[in-house]
Amino acid sequence: MPWPPAITDIEQLKDRPEVALLLASDTVAVEAVKFDRDELTIWVERTGLRDACRVLKGSELRYDALMDVTCVDWYPNDPRFEVVYHLFSTTTKKRVRLKVKLAGFDTSVDSLVPLWAGANFFEREVFDLFGIRFDGHPNLKRIMMPEGWEGHPLRKDYPVEGYR
Amino acid sequence: MAEMLARPPVLDSTEDRTMLINMGPQHPSTHGVLRLMLEIDGETIVRIMPDIGYLHTGIEKTCEAKFYQQVVPMTDRIDYLCPMTNNLAYCLAVEKLLGLEIPPRAQWIRVMLNELTRINSHLVWLGSHAMDIGAMTVFLYCFREREDILRLFEAVSGQRMMTSYFRIGGLALEPPLGFFDRVKKFNDRFPADIDEYEGLLTGNPIFINRLKGVGQISAEDALALGATGPTLRASGIDVDLRRDNPYSGYENFKFNVPVLKDGDVWARYLVRVQELRESQKIVVQALEGLPEGRIKAEAPKVVLPDREKMKTEMEALIYHFKIVTEGFTVPEGEVYMPVESPRGEMGYYVVSDGTAKPYRVHMRSPSFANLQTLPKMCEGRLIADVVAAIGSIDIVLGDVDR
Numbered sequence: 001m002p003w004p005p006a007i008t009d010i011e012q013l014k015d016r017p018e019v020a021l022l023l024a025s026d027t028v029a030v031e032a033v034k035f036d037r038d039e040l041t042i043w044v045e046r047t048g049l050r051d052a053c054r055v056l057k058g059s060e061l062r063y064d065a066l067m068d069v070t071c072v073d074w075y076p077n078d079p080r081f082e083v084v085y086h087l088f089s090t091t092t093k094k095r096v097r098l099k100v101k102l103a104g105f106d107t108s109v110d111s112l113v114p115l116w117a118g119a120n121f122f123e124r125e126v127f128d129l130f131g132i133r134f135d136g137h138p139n140l141k142r143i144m145m146p147e148g149w150e151g152h153p154l155r156k157d158y159p160v161e162g163y164r
Numbered sequence: 165m166a167e168m169l170a171r172p173p174v175l176d177s178t179e180d181r182t183m184l185i186n187m188g189p190q191h192p193s194t195h196g197v198l199r200l201m202l203e204i205d206g207e208t209i210v211r212i213m214p215d216i217g218y219l220h221t222g223i224e225k226t227c228e229a230k231f232y233q234q235v236v237p238m239t240d241r242i243d244y245l246c247p248m249t250n251n252l253a254y255c256l257a258v259e260k261l262l263g264l265e266i267p268p269r270a271q272w273i274r275v276m277l278n279e280l281t282r283i284n285s286h287l288v289w290l291g292s293h294a295m296d297i298g299a300m301t302v303f304l305y306c307f308r309e310r311e312d313i314l315r316l317f318e319a320v321s322g323q324r325m326m327t328s329y330f331r332i333g334g335l336a337l338e339p340p341l342g343f344f345d346r347v348k349k350f351n352d353r354f355p356a357d358i359d360e361y362e363g364l365l366t367g368n369p370i371f372i373n374r375l376k377g378v379g380q381i382s383a384e385d386a387l388a389l390g391a392t393g394p395t396l397r398a399s400g401i402d403v404d405l406r407r408d409n410p411y412s413g414y415e416n417f418k419f420n421v422p423v424l425k426d427g428d429v430w431a432r433y434l435v436r437v438q439e440l441r442e443s444q445k446i447v448v449q450a451l452e453g454l455p456e457g458r459i460k461a462e463a464p465k466v467v468l469p470d471r472e473k474m475k476t477e478m479e480a481l482i483y484h485f486k487i488v489t490e491g492f493t494v495p496e497g498e499v500y501m502p503v504e505s506p507r508g509e510m511g512y513y514v515v516s517d518g519t520a521k522p523y524r525v526h527m528r529s530p531s532f533a534n535l536q537t538l539p540k541m542c543e544g545r546l547i548a549d550v551v552a553a554i555g556s557i558d559i560v561l562g563d564v565d566r
Contacts, residue, residue, distance in 0.1 A: 002263040006497070036497055037260055065387055067502070068528040072515055084513065086500055086528070090387065090401055093408040097500065118390030121536050129224075144220040144565060153225055160229045 006036035016040065018096050021059055027051040031101070041097045049085075049100050050110045056087060056096065057115060063087040063096060066112060069122035071130045075156040080104035083132060085112070108133040111140075129154040181205050189218050193296045193551040196561025200538075200550070207546050212539040216532075219565035227525035231491030232258055233332055235525060240326040242527055243563040245288055248274075248281040248317075249505040251330040254525075256411055257501035257512040258332045261494050264463055268455045270334040271413035276347065276450035277320070277329065278412075279443040283354070284313045285506035285558075286436050286443075293433070293555035294365060297374050302364050309357050312350050319343055333467035334460035344451060351447050358440050366437070375430040379541035379553035382427060389540060390533035393508025395557050398435045399427035405504040412503075416453070417446050429556040436558075439506075466492045491520030500528075507531055507558055531563035 013019050013033045018040060022028050029045035044052045056063040068086040081102040088095050100109050111134035112119040123134045124143040131152035134140055142149060151158055188199040197218035203211040223242060227235045239254045240247035252274055259266060291306030314324040320339050321329035329336050365371050381391075386399040396403060404421040406414040422438035424431040460467045468487055469480035486492075494516040502511040508530030515524040534557045541553045 037263075037499055039498075039500065041498075066390060067392075067509060068500070068511055068513065068526075070513060070526040070528075072524050086511070086513070088509075090403050093403070095409075095500070095502075116390065117385075117388045118533055118536050121532060122390070125532075142217075144217040146217070153222060158225075160225060 003037050006034055008032065008034050013040075017061055018042065018056065021055055021061065022052055025051060025055050028055065039095070039097060041099060043099045043101065046100045046102065046109045049098070050112065050115065052098060053085070053087070053112055053115055056098075061094070062089045062091045063094075064090055066116040066119055066122075067095075069112070069119060069126055071126045071132055071154075073130060073154065073156045075104070078103060081107060081130065081132060083109055083126065102132065107131060108135055110135050111137040113137055128152070131155065182210055187550065189215075194554060194561075195292060195559060196564075198535075198554075198559070198561055198564070202547065202550070204547060207548075209542050209545060209547060209550065212542055212550070214535055214538060216535070216561070216564050219561050221566070223566050224525055224527065227522055229521065231520050232494060232522060233487070233491065235522065236331065237326065237328045239527075240328055241562060242529065242566055243505065243507070243510070243531070243560050244325060245285040245560050246281045246506050247325060247327045248277045248329065249503060249510055250527075251328060252278055252412060253501055253503040253505075253510050253512045254514075255330045255332050256503065257499050257514045258494065259461075260499045260501055261497055261514060261516055262332075262463070262466060263495075264333055264461045264466065266334060266412070266461055267458045268413065269457045270459045270461075272450050272454050273335060273339065273459065274330060274412050275414060275417065276447055276454075277317075279446045279450070280313050280316060280347070282443045282506045283440055283447075284310055284317075286440050287313075289436060289506075289555075289558045290361060290440075293558075294371075296551050296555045297371060299365060299368070299371060302361055305357070305360060305364075309350075309354065316343070316346060316350065319346065331460070331467070333463055334458070338459055344454070347447065348451055351444060351451065354444050355441065358437065358444075362437060365433075372430065375433060375552060375556075376428060378429045378545070378549050379556055380426070380428045381537055381541050385540050386427065386537060389536045391508065391537050391557075392530050392533065393504065393506070394432055394435045394439065395508065395534050395537060397421065397423045398431035400425040405502055405509060409502065411501070417449050419446050429552050432556040493518060493520050494522075502528070505530055507560065507563065508534060527566055529563040529566060531557075531559040531561075532566075535559050535564055 010033050019033055022030050028048035028051050031043040034041040065088040067088045070084050072082045079101040083100045085098040123137055126132050127140050128142045128144050182203050182205045185202050188194040189197040199215040201213040223238050239250040242250050287306040287310045291303035294302035317327050318324045321327040383399040383401050386396050402423045419442045422435045464483045469484050473480040474484045496516055496518040498515040500513045502509050511528035513526040514522055517523040542550050
């Protein structure tokens with residue numbers, strides 16, 4: 001059974017509680033939304049990311065678990081990076097995906113460690129493999145690659161094999 | 165100047181109390197290559213700094229260079245104690261991207277094998293955890309039953325550990341003749357085996373005293389640190405994705421989710437042992453209600469045709485050739501597919517750009533997040549408790565490092 005086409009119109013999705021909450025907040029700027037394959041994605045302005053998470057965590061929706069932080073490199077498109085956050089609620093068992101777009105020349109975004117201590121390893125991994133900087137992270141250093149490694153292996157301009 | 169070099173400054177004795185020691189990377193109780201830097205004050209741990217990445221093989225990068233169907237064998241290597249769960253999570257993610265409907269028979273066999281995998285993984289955990297604590301016998305008993313499960317896997321997939329048995333759109337092959345009888349035979353005697361382990365451990369005062377109150381973590385801390393699976397459930401948070409976000413037909417099965425409040429090593433032990441029993445019940449239900457029918461989805465452009473058809477029908481031959489040489493294209497989009505692995509939430513985030521190769525495959529591995537709870541469990545306690553705590557969060561280093 002093929003999926004219905006993705007809904008990207010913010011007017012159609014503004015009644016969903018997650019979107020409504022973020023639209024109502026005055027520190028969070030919602031850039032775009034998408035509902036595709038039963039999964040809701042919200043793009044937020046990078047300055048409002050921490051507030052967006054705080055709103056979702058503190059509201060009655062109770063998105064109390066940060067399940068995953070990762071990144072997608074859309075090289076050579078611009079903005080190049082999308083940092084992806086998956087939130088989960090242990091009470092309602094629902095999920096939402098937040099995304100932040102970052103330009104290739106200015107790859108920094110607020111760290112979520114003040115909200116979830118568990119963001120620590122995930123953000124270090126994204127820093128290591130993509131070179132995204134997380135402002136306010138307590139210990140932002142390489143985690144997978146050896147110290148002193150050059151480059152960020154999961155970037156698309158990094159070769160899969162051969163010499164660097 | 166020379167005088168200063170000759171006479172090093174006298175350190176205040178209170179600042180000089182701690183010592184930094186390495187545990188690992190080669191240490192039998194770290195279950196792989198995990199290096200822990202322990203800052204200790206006498207026997208008490210002040211700080212733990214895990215150092216990981218020794219097994220980092222860049223699987224996520226490799227996946228981007230392979231066809232969708234070629235990624236399946238990569239997923240086995242991530243968590244080598246539960247290959248079927250990883251296969252399932254990846255296949256479900258791609259199937260969700262494609263919008264494929266999987267026939268019920270394939271779904272039920274997937275559930276059955278997944279629960280056998282959970283039993284397998286928990287047996288390795290139980291044996292090695294008990295051995296870390298000092299109960300040697302349990303290890304031998306657990307590996308005896310694990311051997312039976314590995315033989316079942318070998319019968320069904322030809323491989324004991326790196327099974328790669330699930331395919332996008334169904335299963336590789338129909339299970340061999342007599343396979344379900346063998347599963348039933350194993351399953352019938354397995355509850356007695358669990359009783360045997362519990363007889364050795366659950367009532368054993370040495371074991372209880374060693375584990376009770378050790379490595380405690382509160383529900384808030386466990387949740388904030390990203391713990392999932394038995395580690396989270398032993399702290400009192402009732403989340404099990406098989407029940408809460410059912411996938412692959414889990415909504416048709418009845419089982420309990422063991423939840424305990426204490427959050428110590430003992431609670432995690434009890435949760436996992438009860439999960440063994442629940443998994444056994446699910447296998448019984450899967451065997452009893454196994455539907456008849458196909459084991460592959462009706463999608464000629466994605467699923468390889470049957471061997472016989474491929475040799476006799478032109479159409480099937482063309483599809484076979486195209487899938488093998490060019491792969492199949494997947495519509496643009498992204499999917500995050502979480503499944504309940506023996507260690508917690510195993511999530512596959514797959515991004516497609518409309519070609520035959522995935523644009524990005526990211527694995528949210530449960531061990532990676534669960535490892536972050538270790539400092540919280542151990543700081544302020546004794547060095548010997550680290551061994552018990554590592555065993556109780558059941559990390560697999562392949563899963564941590566990917």
